[in-house]
Amino acid sequence: MLDIAEVARQSGIPASTLRYYEEQGLIRSAGRRGLRRIFEPDVLTRLSLISLGQIAGFSLAEIAEILRDHEAPAIARERLLDKADALDLRIRELTALRDGLRHTARCTAPSHLECPSFRRLMRVALAHAARRRRAAARAAD
Amino acid sequence: MLDIAEVARQSGIPASTLRYYEEQGLIRSAGRRGLRRIFEPDVLTRLSLISLGQIAGFSLAEIAEILRDHEAPAIARERLLDKADALDLRIRELTALRDGLRHTARCTAPSHLECPSFRRLMRVALAHAARRRRAAARAAD
DNA sequence: ATGCCACTTCAAGTCAACTTGAGGTCAAGC
DNA sequence: GCTTGACCTCAAGTTGACTTGAAGTGGCAT
Numbered sequence A, B: 001m002l003d004i005a006e007v008a009r010q011s012g013i014p015a016s017t018l019r020y021y022e023e024q025g026l027i028r029s030a031g032r033r034g035l036r037r038i039f040e041p042d043v044l045t046r047l048s049l050i051s052l053g054q055i056a057g058f059s060l061a062e063i064a065e066i067l068r069d070h071e072a073p074a075i076a077r078e079r080l081l082d083k084a085d086a087l088d089l090r091i092r093e094l095t096a097l098r099d100g101l102r103h104t105a106r107c108t109a110p111s112h113l114e115c116p117s118f119r120r121l122m123r124v125a126l127a128h129a130a131r132r133r134r135a136a137a138r139a140a141d
Numbered sequence C: 001a002t003g004c005c006a007c008t009t010c011a012a013g014t015c016a017a018c019t020t021g022a023g024g025t026c027a028a029g030c
Numbered sequence D: 001g002c003t004t005g006a007c008c009t010c011a012a013g014t015t016g017a018c019t020t021g022a023a024g025t026g027g028c029a030t
Helices: A004-011 A015-023 A043-055 A060-071 A077-106 A116-139 B004-011 B015-023 B043-055 B060-071 B077-106 B116-139
Strands: A031-033 A036-039 B031-033 B036-039
Touching: A004 A015, A004 A036, A004 A043, A043 A060, A043 B077, A043 B116, A077 A116, A077 B043, A077 B077, A116 B043, B004 B015, B004 B036, B004 B043, B043 B060, B077 B116
Parallel strands: none
Antiparallel strands: A031 A036, B031 B036
16 A cells, blocks of 8 residues: 555656546545555556556546546447547658658758748648647537 | 738638737737738748647747747757657657557457556656656746 | 728636645654 | 644646637728
8 A cells, every 4th residue: 555655756746646636536545544545556557547648638537537438347449449540640740740840950942931841731730720629619519 | 911800711710819829929910900900921821830830749939939030040950850859759659659559449358457568558658747747847947 | 971890909717737825634753 | 742744625826828708999881
């Protein structure tokens, strides 16, 4: 059994955040010793999963939902595959962007705006931004 | 010359956001017709660049700085290459994550936690999260 | 010339994900 | 048994990127 300071030390996540995660239902403590929370060691695994989800671009609310599902007998496989596909798209975008940045740094043309590959990149950017706004608007319903 | 509604229409960015961007020094209007802003058409290029920067993970403040540099005779090539390298790292992480998600969905092992590749993925996640926190702390100075 | 309504400003609100602070409790070492 | 200080709660503050609302102005079609 670990106290909150030990969990913080081993996970690298501040105690304030751990309390916040508990309040949000992302983790739970095994009980209390007096006032103080005590945690089972496997909370560290759960915290890894939470970090993983954050990198993947899930909100904490989504992560909470997935973790709930995960505790049920069946794992939400479809959800994971969806997110993998979304990551694919994002990876392609970031790759294009990276290449665009390298090109921009290398290219000695008088203006980057004359460069077709740079202009293509910008079109992708606006399209992506529009997509994000639509997604945000949908989520606001 | 374009009015704000036309810029909004062509860029897909709401007028409220365009005013906000102007206030933040990201774009500027060519002048006013009465109270109303009028924009030169090349503001659309600038807005593309802003979206591009956002995808790349720059904050608006960073984008403003880069755009300022960009207007000076020399382009901040080094900065761009730095960001390209940072993107490389991020792309590698996301790729690992995507593969991990696909594996997790496919893998029928009783518990993913027993799977070595899944466990490796989780270590990467915690390390990444810690790095982000350190970066945020540095930025807070 | 007049009325509409797209524009304007400015302050305040929102959202996620935390952090901070004040004031309180209690387990443990001396 | 007393102090210390790590822990607790709960409310409020913070940051970034905007949005919203109220109240005002003025360009332009009729």
